[in-house]
Each structure stands twice: as structure tokens, then as C-alpha cells.
Amino acid sequence: MTDFAERARAATAAMRDVFPPTPCQRNDYLSDRFGADIWLKREDLTPVRSYKLRGAFNAMRKLGGVRVACASAGNHAQGVAWMCRHLGVDGVIFMPVTTPGQKIDKTRLFGGDRVEIRLVGDFFDDTLAAAKAFCAEDGAHFLSPFDDDDVIEGQAAVAVEMIEQMDVLPDLIVSPVGGGGLTAGMLSYLRAVGRGLETVPEMRLVEPRGGASLTAALAAGHPVTLDRLDNFVDGAAVARIGDRTFAHLSQVPERHVLRVPENRLCITIQELLNTEGIVLEPAGALSVDALRDLGPEIEGRRVVCVTTGGNFDFERLPDVKERAMRFAGTKKYYVLRMPQRPGALRDFLDILGPRDDIARFEYLKKSARNFGTVLIGIETDTPAAFERLEGEMEAIGFVWRDLSEDPMLGELVI
Template sequence: MSQLSHHEYLKKILLAPVYDAAVQSDVTLMSRLSNQLDNDIFLKREDQQPVKSFKLRGAYNRLMTLSNAQREAGIIAASAGNHAQGLAYGAKMCGVKATIVMPETTPDIKVEAVKQFGGQYVNVVQHGTSFDMASHYAHQLGEKQGLTFIPPFDDPDVIAGQGTIGKELLEQLPHVDIIFVAVGGGGLAAGIAVYLKQLRPDIKIIAVESEESACFKAAKQQGRPVSLPAVGIFADGVAVKTMGTETFRLCNELIDDIVTVTNDEICAAIKDIFDDTRVIAEPAGALSVAAIKKYVKANALSGCKLAGILCGANINFHTLRYVSERCELGERKEAVFAATIPERTGAFKQFCECVGGKAITEFNYRYAGENEAHVFVGIRLKQGAAEYTALADNLQKGGFNTFDLSDNELAKLHVRHMVGGRPPTILNEAVFAFEFPEYPGALLKFLSTLGERWNITLFHYRNHGAAQGLVLAGFDIPPPSRQEFNDHLRQLDYQYQDVSKDPAYRFFLSTPTEVQPTCNLE
């Protein structure tokens, strides 16, 4: 790929014919959040595009550069989400036949949306259980059939199409101080930055990544794009293992800083956007707002004009269960913790008296033996972390050992739904967290792949409407066969992690004879 100068990109952006398909999206003042943060917070509303995502801009701009021969032959792409929808819409507008390869794990709602946007011009092919498998097949199919491959981000015309957002934003907010842009493959950030930095180099541009897919941060550290071993599944719009070569070059030259955010912070930002606009952003679309909140607090900003890009609103409805469950944790308006209660008359009542009049969001109690019981508690906070610290001190004075689980992913994802079970006998138990591609019959295939050599002692699975299934599984593994078990796991085509030492598991679910975690464990 030939490298264009910044000036050449500026020309491409100014001449990009995206408005034949896309609209100039609004900029909305988030008045409620602005008051909370003492800064003017603005949101660039790319959810207003016909396909509810900015991806239409880059896809359509690339389509308009095709030669007559390329149009006649047709195009191909691989995508599980917004690029597929944008390309399908653009292909129909241009009258170009498009083949779009989507993983078999893609939710039906997204597959149907691509078919609806593309109509007779789009042929959807589902192949493989991951984006990498779908992309590899798309390249093979494209070469075999003579189709032009349309990449999702690492292409000058795609980058220029996304850069039109920067042009609009500068016209709508000429005095903006800082702009926050989500980064997956980097096309959106590269396009916005290469435009703005030539006209307003004083504007600070902050890249925002999910902690579970921070490919730009990793590339920045290495000085070149590198592949992450795995990426998180929640913010699927930015779940990219390797950012583009050209997008990295531009972002590396022009982006001022990088902020990473957690899933809980993303969930809180989705709620913030809904409270101010009544729009339900997809997780990737809420990254910028999550970063704005984090950046303002970390840098004690006030009186500034800050803008974020709401880059998409194609959320799977079932994902809202997860968002609702986690948003208050992300806002630090809820804390979850574990506590040990002496097994004596009146101890449970005394514990509740120490908690006082606080709103309890969750309470799980389990008899754990003759001397003690364990509880998993969620409480609503009005004053943030300081309020939880005061409560923990109060419980400590009352003789109750506690430890905070608000940042313990295993506790929030699995253990809170399993409190109440310990093995009645001593086991050689090891516990693992697995990810596997989610599709009809996938859970049965997962169990079949694990085999029957080792007894399953614990199992928890919950479908969050994502493309990946998340399982917590325990196995009774006699010491002589542990090496054989480890070898077996390595041969499985699943991501996994040994979580046998996680304090939430040990406190609530492990063999009773194990040493239990104390309140100083994190």
C-alpha cells in the first residue's frame, strides 16, 4: 500500500462523495453529564447514519473509487458487524454486487440487517467460527472469483471517508479543546486526526480503547502493529487483534494520548448516553464517553469543550442484560463484596444492622460449616468508594471480615450467580475460565470436546448475546494425571485461563479445607 502525505489525505477528505449515501450527523450537548463533570460534553451522533454507524462513510467512499471493470466483477468483504452493513447499503446505492462473508457465530439480527440493507445486490456467506476464519475465506474466495476486497479500515479511501467526520466536527464545534475517538482497527481515528491536525493542530485527540482489545497501545509500545493473543468480546465493534499498517502510521504520528476503559466503565457510559439522549449506544459507540469521564477525573479538567464520537448504535438487545447489571459498578454507584459471618445466634441480624439503611442490590447467604457462613453482598453507593470504605471499617469493628469484589471479573461474571455450593468431600479441583464461539449447539460441542476423561465438578455458563460463550468449569484432576490434563487443554481450540487461585472462587466455592482469603486480598 502506497503511503499518502497528510496533504493528500486532506484533499481526499474534502472531495469525498460520502453524502450521496451518508448524512451530516448532529452534535448533541450532553447537558446532564456536562453539569456533573463541569465541562461542556458534546456527542457526534453517528448513530444517525442509515446503518446506525460511521462505517458507511468509508465503505461508500471506497466503492466510488472502483473502476468499471471492478464494479462489473463485484466486491467482497469479511465482517461480523458495522462494516458489513455499511458496505451492503453502499453496494445497493452503487448497484454493485457484493459478497459479504460473516462468521457462523454472527447473531441472526446482524445477518438479517446486512441482507435487508443490500437486498438483491448482496450475497451473505457464513463461514467459520471467528472473524479471522471468515476473513481468510473471503480473501480466498475473492481471488478465485476475481472480486475486489474492500477492507474495513486499512485503506486510504476508507480512512478518508471516515475523515469527513473530522471535517463536520470542526465546522460544528470550531472551539473544541479535546476530541475522544474509539480505536479498533484505527480507520476512524486516523481519518479524523489527519484532517484536524492540519487545520487545528492545537486540538488534542485522544484514542480510546477497551482494556480487552488495546491493539493501538500494544503497537505504540512496540513501534509497529502487533497481534494481540486474544481480544475481549463485549465491545465487539473494536475487538481487533491487529490494527492496520497505514492506520497505525497516521495514529502514531498524530494522536496525542491513549485512554483504556473497562467493560464496567463502558456500561456506565452507555447509561450516561441514554440518560442524556435516549439513544442506546453499542459498547464500542460508548467508548469515547467512558474515556471522557475517566480523563476529566484523572486530569482535574473544568471549563473545557470536550467531544466524543458515538460511532455506532447496533447493539444486540440481549446485551442490555449485561449492561444493566454492570453499569452501576462502572459508575462506582454500587459495590459488591464478600464477608464471613460467625455461625452463632443473632450474627446475621447484627451484620444487617452494621450495613444499616443502605440500599442492598443483592444478597446471597450460605451456611459454610459449624463456625461460619459466607455472604455475597451488593450495595448502592451515593458517595462513591469512600462510602464503601466506611462501611467496610464499620463491619470490621463488628467482627465481620470483608473483601471487595467490585473489580473481580470472575465474581461479577460467574460466582455471584453460583454462591451456595461447596463440594461435600475433598477434591483435587482445578477451575478454568473458557471462551468458545457461540452458535446453536456450541455448548454441546464444547462439552463433547472436553471429553469424559476427567470428572466435571463445577460448571457455569451464561449467554450474554455475544459471539463468544463464557464458561467457568471445574475438574477433579488427580495429581498423577495433571500433566496429561494440561496437554489435553493445549490441544483444544479454546481460549482458557486457570482461575483456581481466584479469591472469589476460593471464598465461596472451593473445598472447605482450603485456606480462605482474608480481607486484605484483592
Template structure:
């Protein structure tokens, strides 16, 4: 956990007082509603602590973002309104701008990445109607923002920043005013999802001004942790790449205003992985029968991580802001698969047993009464058999006990529960080892998921190198994941490594991965 708060200066105190005044007069309720602060009874029992969910996913655009967008746009003067506004967004901010544009009669040009979830693009068109023009550019929010800056210079429109604007921050800060009004009793901590930092900055500044004893903890996806890294470094950090699963918070660099405010007011930052996010989505569904988007479940994933590290407490409730529910339906398949892993309710192993009578019976005895979620086996050679197995567990303790049981039978075992290669690819393609892949190199790639993207990737592979293994599975997300085995003679390895580096896709060399060598390599 990253500790974030810095000692305030006189200038900081003045800026915070000014921001609190802005929050108190923010004009958000012309479009937004005061969202519910709901108990989560099932989670509260499980965690031994009262858990409350701030339901920003129930806003008219299914996200908190309309608060800041409207508060910024309603303050435009007559001349600015004539020239219109421009915004860049992966989706939720765009919906807020679109709704504000329709409400205020202001033309809005909204630049979105090609990879933006279709549900968000369609919502922007529906909310903005004739007042909104959409341009799809690039693969990320950063690409869209660069294009928006260029278009702004050409058109003279006012740029409505998704997070690094004091009026936007003030609009988002009204969430904190509501929390404090709705729960005047003991409050231990508020957990806030973080992308560029607008919501966290506004919430933290407000809470620390009015209830300084309440902890404010930001939560980021582990592969999009720009704010956490910036606070650790003491300056804004630019990430080379960001993971896109939690697309609403996939920001490479946080804002200047948001960084300064978070540096002053935020108590700590937490990082959570995709499995933990999926588990939190399921938790919210079980308590509310609502399905948040990945970024919308970030705060709860962090809350659960915090309780696991610090234990149950009776010194006040814990609040998680459920920030949005703009989920592509197809993505639910991936969420359901990974939620069990995120909750430590499924363990995945590769087990090697002797190819002899009685081995399989001993393997089943080691499993005991555990429910099997997946089982893949194919005879490998005359002496050994390799099994890929998924098992329902009640936590890390049972997982470790299973490993010990396998070892007691003198079976070789790889615990793959936390292994991304195994969870994404290997579990879907176990089919035996190949004796024809002696010179095979194995790489895992990510690429923007859009029509023709996979064909485009394949067309860039060098025609002189043979593809010996390939796995792709559509996860309903805005980026694709593939696993590729390519046969490359030893003499051509330097040339191949230079080639891979020029492809332009994030990649991981998995050639030495133990599960690959055990289950698929000859």
C-alpha cells in the same frame, strides 16, 4: 494512558496533506448524513465540563462505517464494478458495504463471523437486497477476513477493507470535518473509539492538520487493545485473543496505514473495561434516550476516565464520537447489570461473620443506610457464616468506608467489586460449600455463543473427570462464559493441565480464588 504521537517527517507531512485532500472530496453524502453534535447536559453537569456527543449512531446503517465503504466503492472503475466487491466484517462495515452495493448496483459478497450479532446480519440482508451475498465463517473477524481473502482470489472481486485503505480512512475522516465545522469554538479533546484504526486515523489526521491544538485521544476495550499495544511497542502487534463484548472494535491487528497515521497524529490512547463501557451506554441513554452498542460507547467511557484523571477544565469542550447503535436487544440485560459497577455505584463484598447471637445485627449496623442490591447467605458451619452482598454506593470512597466498617466489627471481608469471577458467576450461584469437592479444580472459560456451542464444549470434557460445579448464564452476547469445577486426583494434574490447554478455548484457572474458597469450596 498511552502517549502516542511521534515527530512527523517530510514524508509524513506530504502523506497527511494528501489524506486531508482526500477527506475534503470524499463522496460520503450520497449515502450518509451530517450527524448531529449534541450537548450532553446531564453528563456535563456531573463531570464539570462541557460534553458533546457526535451522533454517528443516527446514520442510515446506525454506524459511521457507511462513510468509508461508500467512498471506496464509488471510486471503482467499470471493470471492477463488473467483478463486484468482497468484504469481511463483524457487522457495521458489512452494512455500509451492503448499502453502497445497493446504491451503486454492484454485487457484494460479504463474509461475516458466525458470532456476528443477528441484528447486524439481518440488517445486511435488508440493506443489500439482491446485490448482496452473505457467507458466515469462523468465530471472529480474523476468521472471516481469512476466508474473504481466499474467496477474493477465486472470484477476482475487489476487496473493500474495513479500515486499512486510504479511501476508507478518508471517508471516516469526514466525521472530523463536521465536528470542526459544527463547533468552531474552544475544543479541548476529541475521543475516538478504536478497532482497526480507520476512524481514528482519519479523524486524527484531519484535526491535527486544521486544529493542531485539539487533542485526539483513542479509546479501546482493555481486552482488545491492539492499537494501544502497537503504539507502545513502536510496531504493529498481533493479539492472541480479543474480547468480544465490544464486537465492533474486536480486532487482533491494526492496519499498516492506520498505524502509521495514528503514530504520527494521535495524542494518547486509553483502555476501558466492560463495566465502564456499560456505564457509558447508560449515560448516553439518559442524555439522549438512545442505546449505543458497546463499541459505540467506548469513546465516552474514555472521556469519563480522562476527566477522572485530569479533573474538570474550562479550556474547551470534550467530544465523544458515538460510533454505532447496532445492539442486540438481549445484551441489554448484561449492560444493565454491569452499569452500576462501572459507575462505582454498586460495591460487592463477601463478608464472614461469627455464627452467634448479635452478629447479624452488627453486620446490618455496619451497612448503615445503604441500599442493598443483592444478598446471599447460607449457613456454612457451626462457627462462621459467609454472606455475599451487593450495596449501592456513591463511589470508591463509600466502598472503602464500608470495608473499614466491616473490619471495625472484626468481620472478614473480601471486596469483590472489581472481580470478574464474582461479577460473572459467583453472585448468581451462592448456595453453600461442598464437602465433596476436595479435589476440585475451578476454571473459567469463554466460547463463541452460537447454537450447540455449550453442548459442543461439554462433549469435549474428559469422561473420566467428574464435573462438580457448573455455571452458565446467557448474557445476550456473542460469546458465552462458563464456570466449571472438575474433580481431578492429584496424580492426574499434569495430564489435566495438558488437556485444558488443548481445548482451544480461552480460560483462567480460578482454583486459588479467595471468594471461591470462602463461599463454595469445602
């Protein structure tokens, strides 16, 4: 066994004095659906509902009580805060001014009087710069959310626990990747102990399509900064993968990295909530959603999906539903040019089917004399209903534009 594996096991053993292992559970619903033996490693069930406290614990226990600081608006902040309180360490947590109050309050609750929260900057880069400047001036230790050797080592505990918990090891492990701390730790541990296992699990790594920093780094041969970033999957959308983490992941075949569309991910979040009662944040659901892409590769095989976090703000639920319906093709928005004559609106209503529902209706240009421009949102039960509706609109001479075909315009109008 390598030094890394020994250190990861030591870190895992030390965690037992602070919090219990998370369960690894077979999921019958997913197993039946995908024709495989699907298990969930429930990192959403840690005391802070994410795996982030593992790396924070391992790094902080080695610092010997040194004051720490971090920059985060999410799970890393909560993990650090929780560990500050339980290890008796003082911490300063920098968060963007735009951070939702619920996340600030939760971080403060976890940290108690051991944590000071400072709101700095409208954007995360400003917050990060402020945290690092504070550490340079104050002498505090800056604790990275992923690009830290001790954090990587602590996150490897997920793999240590999983191997200890399963009588028969999986053929495949599916895990989200953002900055790379979790996957670097797990993959490094599996490589280290692989020769001593009857089955050496393979890994598939999953990124949000709008934040595929590992894919970009593998293509370039080194970490690169993405030009654009979709922050919807806020727990995994990272513009640049860490240098230390990429050193562990640089040999991963590009075909083993999956990229999940954000709107499809919303369907998975809804399904797990409605059918299993499992509450997952977008990053936490990435590994489960990726099962759709693995298809025949997993049939008849044992698969573990790491559900990395369950810090879901239910105020986001309407947005999740909206995105899910638009991906499924059961909701569309149109800009409709409607004649300004008596009966024009009735003509439109008459072509709606029995399962079509108007979710939004708004005049965009109210001063037009001959035609009025209307924003209209339609929900239905099947994508085919829109083919019929669009044919009917053309037949009666309505001019329309589907906003789903123009995402930029859709963002501006909707």
C-alpha cells in the same frame, strides 16, 4: 492543500448524493458537568447508526461495480450491506456462526437482495480467513474494515463535515480508536488543512483498556498482536491495529492515547441513555467517557466527542447495569460459608442495612453437614455499606470471600 485533503473533500461531497451529514450538537448536560463547551459529532445517527458506511462508500464507489466481500459481525457488515444496496453492487458478507440473530437480520435488511450472508467459524479469525479465501477463488474485492487507503480516506469525511458545521472550531477532538481507520483519516485531514485554520484542533484517541492495540503499537514502534482481548467494546476492541492506519498514527504521542476501563464505560452508557436519551454502543461512548480522565485539560475549552455508533442490543442492558454497579462499588458477590443450624440465615439477614438488597442467593454446596457454601449478590447505594457489612459478618463469625477481588473465580461462579 494536500492531495489527501482534496480526496477527502471529494469523497464527502459524493456522500451527499447517498446520505446527509450527521449533526454536530452542543450538549448542555456534559458541558455543565465538565465545565467545558462539549459538542457531539453524532455518527450514531447515520443510516446504519455508525460511521462505517463512509469508508465502505468511498472504497466501493472507486471499484466500479466489482463484487465485494467482507468479514464482520457488526457495523462494518451493516455499512457494506447498506452501500451494496444503494450502489447496486453485489456483496458477500461473512459472519461468525456465533453472531446474534439481531445483527444478522439487520445486515440482511440493509443489503436486501444485493447481499449474501455466509456464517462461517466460531471465532472471527476463522471468518476472516474464509472471506479472504473466497476473494482469492472468486475474484471478489476484499474490503477491510479499516486497513485500506480508500476506507481511511472515506472516514476522514467526519472531520470534513465537522469543520464545515462549526462556526468556531474546537480546541480538542476526542475520538475512539480500534483498528484506526477513523482516527487515521481524521488526523490526516486535520494535518493537511491545519495551516489554513485559525484554530488547529488537537486530538485525543481513546481505546478500551482490554483492547489497547494502538498503545501497544506505539510502545513497540510497530503494530503488534495483543495476547489477550476483552471483546466487551466490540466496535473498538481490536487485537492488532492496521499497518496502513498505524502509518498515519505512529507519530501520535503516547500521552494523547487514553485507555478507558470497560466497567466504567457502562456508567457513561447508562447516564447518556437515562439523562439525554442518547443510545450508544460501548465503542460509541468511549469518547464521552474519556472526558472523566481529561479533567482540568478541558475546562473552559471547546471539545468535540465523536460518538461513533449507536447499534446497541438492549439484551445487553442487564450486563451493562451489572458492570456499572460493580465499578461504582455498589454491587458485590460473596461466597459465604454459612453454619448449617437453625437461625443462621436469620443472623445474616439481620445485619443487612435498610438500603442493602439481595440480588442473588444460591447454595453452591448443598450436601454439607456442618456448613453450607452460599453465593450471594448484594446491591446497595454506597460502597461504604460493604465496609459495614463485612465488619458485621466477621463479628458473627461468618467466613466469606469477595469475588470482586478474584476476577477469574468471579467469571466462573457468577
